[in-house]
Amino acid sequence: MPCRNRTAIIMESMRLFSDTADAIAATRSKLAKIRTLSEYFKSLPDPDLRAAAIFFTGRPFPLFDARTLSLGGSILTRALQDISGADPAALHEAYMRTPDLGEVAESLLNPTNAVDVSPSEVFGVFEDIVNTSGVAPKLHAITALLRRLTAKEAKYVIKIVTGEMRIGLKENTVEEAIAAAFERPVASVRRANMSLGDIGETAVIARNGSLGEMSLRLFRPLKFMLATPADSEAEIFETFPNGFYVEDKYDGIRGQLHIEPPRAAIYSRTLDDVSHQFPEIVRSAEQLARDLNVSFILDGEVVGFRDDRVLPFGMLQQRLGRKMPSELLLKDVPVSLMIFDVLYFDGRTLIDAPLSERKRSLENIEWTGSLRIAPCVRVDTRTPLEPLFQQSAERRNEGLMLKDPESLYTPGKRGMSWLKWKKTLATLDVAVTGVEFGHGRRRSVLSDYTFAVQHEGQLLNIGKAYSGLTDQEILDMTEYFKQHTIADHGWFREVEPAVVLEITFNGIQKSSRHNSGFALRFPRIVRIRHDKRLEDIDSLETVQKIFDSTNVHRM
Secondary structure (H helix, E strand, O other): OHHHHHHHHHHOOHHHHHHHHHHHHOOOOHHHHHHHHHHHHHOOOHHHHHHHHHHOOOOOOOOOOOOOOOOOHHHHHHHHHHHHOOOHHHHHHHHHHOOOHHHHHHHHOOHHHOOOOOHHHHHHHHHHHHOOOOHHHHHHHHHHHHHOOOHHHHHHHHHHHHOOOOOOOOHHHHHHHHHHHHOOOHHHHHHHHHHHOOHHHHHHHHHHOOOOOOOOOOOOOOOOOEEEEOOOHHHHHHHOOOOEEEEEEOOOEEEEEEEEOOEEEEEOOOOOEOHHHOHHHHHHHHHHHHHHOOOEEEEEEEEEEEOOEEOOHHHHHHHOOOOOOOHHHHHHOOEEEEEEEEEEEOOEEOOOOOHHHHHHHHHOOOOOOOEEEOOEEEEOOOOOOHHHHHHHHHOOOOEEEEEOOOOOOOOOOEEEEEEEEOOOOOOEEEEEEEEEEOOHHHOOOEEEEEEEEEEOOEEEEEEEEOOOOOHHHHHHHHHHHHHOEEEEOOOEEEEOOOOEEEEEOOEEEEOOOOOOOEEEEOOEEEEEOOOOOHHHOOEHHHHHHHHHHHHHHHO
16 A cells, blocks of 8 residues: 555656656657657646646646746756755856756756655645745745756756746647547647636546537637738738738737626737736726626737827837836827727627628627727729728838638637738847847946747847847846846856847848858847747748748849
8 A cells, every 4th residue: 555655646746747748858759749648647636637737838827827937047047056056157067068947957956855746736836936026035935846856857847937848849739638638529628728728727627528618718818810921912812812801900019808897808919917008998898898788808909099090119119018007108108909800799709700700790889988990891802902001001000911701710820811911021029049238338238139030949049139229128128137147158148038029120141150040131129029928939931931032032
């Protein structure tokens, strides 16, 4: 009996989690990854199953859960130094060998004091850290946890904290492993995960056999449907031979509005609750809820809007990231939600209904206050789109959205049912990987940013920019990067790749200076993309596509 109990403890520990993660990382076969993960899921009790499923998506918390650990690179490196006794030089040398804090932990830590810790216990520590204020208490909590783990377990806990699992798993692969483990249809697992925004809860429900046809849950945001860039009118008409809707492409931030009387809340593209940033939208939604006594989930774009005109994005940017806008700012930069889709209406989930039906539902509502229906027209015959493009520009918008009337709403997917068309040279969304102190009056702030695109799970540097941000933004970023430094080389700091920038440029050229093989000519920062995460940045494939198209135009 004692032996059997001991085995049960091991089966529930992070030791098996880390062994499973290593096995998944060691194979390139998707089927082998699914098989390994599904066998692991079968062995777990419900609390550990829920935590482990979340962790294997590379997150400490479910997708719908906006809580953050606020454990920057500086805290983690201090914890590793404290446990290992390594001096800064040894830590730096380890990081130079493998620029991944999880791998550094495995190379430095001594496993002799390790005890069995279950995934659900790790999840509980994460929840405690979220509720802890101050650097010192957070450092104490994560250090105490890491001391209880083997070197390999610590590696994966740190990878979860930093969002850098990188073992060849995507969320849809984890969904397939859940389906295989508990012999459920993959489509049902995906539907449940989409509805719940919690793959851990989805796994537990799948085991207990109650997936069913789950409807969307209010105040649990789901991923946004995404659009694919279009290059030309010819491509648009070829993609939509039976006609399409044309909408303005707004230069704002995506917003998902949930309304259930008497409450309303708005969520960003990163699924964070940003209701406090846009109180006028929430007030209008709450009034609509009282007037109609109907529940909604709406998709739209938050834009600065005054005197029936869209305001420049630079003005909207003043509203972003603030805990609470001042009354003066609310007056100077009022906002509206331009609504172009409805996902849930009066108890009915609509994502499986065609866009034409969803549009009709929107048209039957009298929108007031800061809620506005986004104008659209239907194009059924081959006709020049240039006049529509010019009209969009006159309304201070940046292009056109083209949508298939028969398209279903596919959360988190970027397919050919929705296209976006901008005729200017494309911008790129990139992740900051390194920062430097500036020169002259900027010599005391981190104002020069090295940035990267992604390719097959790796970040590849492609350029450096130092212009485009305000002095206040640079000051704020300086403090942020100091707290999220991975390695400090004095003049240059390697930082956690968590800040996303939108970059414009004059061209792309081949270059051996960066590991991407490309360099941007005269890159400038357009804005900080607070609404995007690391997984949203552009790929090397996009860079290659822009490079190829501009070279063709030169020939």
